[in-house]
Every structure is written in C-alpha cells, then in structure tokens.
Amino acid sequence: MSQAALDSLIRMAPVARKSAAEMVVEKLLELIYSGSVKAGDTLPTEQELSAALQVSRPVIREALRGLQILGVVETRQGGRCSVTDLKPSRLAAPLQFLVGLDHDNVEALYEARLTVEGELLALGAARADEAALEHLEHMVHEGHRLTTDPLAFRVMDLEFHHTLMRLAGNPFLERTAQSLYHIGAEVRRVASETPGVLTNSAREHELILEALKLRDPERARRAMHTHLASILRTTREAMQQSP
Missing domain, CATH: 1.10.10.10 (Winged helix-like DNA-binding domain superfamily/Winged helix DNA-binding domain)
Known part of the structure; x- marks a missing residue:
C-alpha cells in the first residue's frame, strides 16, 4: 500500500x-x-x-x-x-459458513436457487460443450444405479450440480450457485435417506440432461425448477423430522 x-x-x-x-x-x-x-x-x-x-x-x-x-x-x-x-x-463469499438454514429462510433459499440455477442452466443449454454433456450423461446413468446408496448418490449429486453450474462459463454466477447449494447440506442428507427421494432425483437429473442435449433454454429452466421444487418439498419434510 x-x-x-x-x-x-x-x-x-x-x-x-x-x-x-x-x-x-x-x-x-x-x-x-x-x-x-x-x-x-x-x-x-x-x-x-x-x-x-x-x-x-x-x-x-x-x-x-x-x-x-x-x-x-x-x-x-x-x-x-x-x-x-x-x-x-x-x-463470492462461502455463504454456507455465513448463513444457516432454518424454518424462517428455507423458502428464501430455494427462491434464490431457482433464480440463479434456473438461469444458469438456461444459459448452459446454449453454451455447453459435448465433453460436458457426455460427463453429465455418465453421471445420470450412475445416479440411477446409486439410488440405494445415499452417500454415493450425494457425492455424485454434488459433481452433477457443480458441472451444471460451470456450463454457462460465468464465474460469478457459478460461485454464487455453489455457495447456495451447500447451505442446508445436513438437512438434505436426512432427506436423501427417505425412500423414493433418490429415485425421483435421478429421474429429474435425466430430464435436465434431455433439455440440455436439445439445446432448449426454456425446457432446461423448467426442468431445473421442477427439480428444485422437489428438493424444497423434501427439505421441508426433513426439517419437520428434526428436533
């Protein structure tokens, strides 16, 4: 200085x-x-x-x-x-260390994720390269195989979502989306062990990939909104189970 x-x-x-x-x-x-x-x-x-x-x-x-x-x-x-x-x-500060998830802000968190990840995916539908789509396709196949192994599925889910966030090539939005994703990870761990949740997530991942392969931004945005609506619902249910 x-x-x-x-x-x-x-x-x-x-x-x-x-x-x-x-x-x-x-x-x-x-x-x-x-x-x-x-x-x-x-x-x-x-x-x-x-x-x-x-x-x-x-x-x-x-x-x-x-x-x-x-x-x-x-x-x-x-x-x-x-x-x-x-x-x-x-x-972009690591928001997961600065903001905790609770009953008062869960709606706000998923509103933020809808806004950021929905638009990121719409951009990514037009910008994704073939190598990234092939990697996503591999993870979609793995996801269907891992629906009975919550821990392995969560590891795959992290990489799947981070790959989606990189498709647009916008580092500001990517880092923001990553930080939002990690908020409430412990609650989602509980949700992932609920019967049927991972099977539904795997199918929604497949629909996201289909939209990307079609290079259809609006369809990709809708697929992400559907996926995040499911995550919000199962997150709420998991929070109700917590003391």
Whole structure:
C-alpha cells in the first residue's frame, strides 16, 4: 500500500466503537474499490492500521480475518496481509459458513436457487460443450444405479450440480450457485435417506440432461425448477423430522 493510500485512510473519520471490525472492513474495501489499493498490494501493519483508524489491534485482526473469509486479502510469509488477485472465484463469499438454514429462510433459499440455477442452466443449454454433456450423461446413468446408496448418490449429486453450474462459463454466477447449494447440506442428507427421494432425483437429473442435449433454454429452466421444487418439498419434510 502506498503512503498516499495510508494517508487517505488516516483522513477518514475514526471508526465508531459500535461494530468496529465491520467498520474497518468497510473502510479497507473503500480503498480497494477506489483503486487506492490494488490487487497484490501489501497492507500496512496491524500497528499502522490501528493508529490510522484509532481502534485496537484485536479489532484490526478481526477485520482482516473477515476480509480473508471474503477472499479479499491473504496472509503472506512474514505475517503481513496483502490484497489477493481479486478474481471472481475468490470474491463470492462461502455463504454456507455465513448463513444457516432454518424454518424462517428455507423458502428464501430455494427462491434464490431457482433464480440463479434456473438461469444458469438456461444459459448452459446454449453454451455447453459435448465433453460436458457426455460427463453429465455418465453421471445420470450412475445416479440411477446409486439410488440405494445415499452417500454415493450425494457425492455424485454434488459433481452433477457443480458441472451444471460451470456450463454457462460465468464465474460469478457459478460461485454464487455453489455457495447456495451447500447451505442446508445436513438437512438434505436426512432427506436423501427417505425412500423414493433418490429415485425421483435421478429421474429429474435425466430430464435436465434431455433439455440440455436439445439445446432448449426454456425446457432446461423448467426442468431445473421442477427439480428444485422437489428438493424444497423434501427439505421441508426433513426439517419437520428434526428436533
């Protein structure tokens, strides 16, 4: 970080005592958004940041940990933090660590998945290459074979959905979709052990593949919406079984 950027940080208003670490995060992000601090730049020391923002060093450490989770900074040899390459694959925060699934937000989660994964699949129907479709076809066949093995099916399901997310070639949407997929994984584990659930999922995977092979975006979108509606229903049922 240049001296000019550090001077800009000092000129900012001191951080309020309430939510101090969050305020530090916001101020550091402002410097990055403005271009004062660029990808690869080394940040000032904890002591320098503490003095500039008039907060304690533990607050600075908490803020830097938050920025590491977000993929904005990383620790280099010697303990100094620097700005990452800021690539899209880093910057979508791992939502599964930040948001938990409960009865109050399950509808919102699946609304988000419908929006993101439905549109991703519609884009993917036009953009998927033959190698990806062949890989999906192999997993569809495996899915029918694995309906009596919930653990193996869940491993296959993860790869199936991640492959679908990559078809469009949009790293921002892909990372967002992956994060949403992982929220509530434990509840879906319970759901996957319910008789008939995996057989239905395997058939819905097949319908998704059929739409992709036809290069039909609207049909692909509808197939994903049908699949996610089934997942929402079985997720609700599994949550009702939980204490």
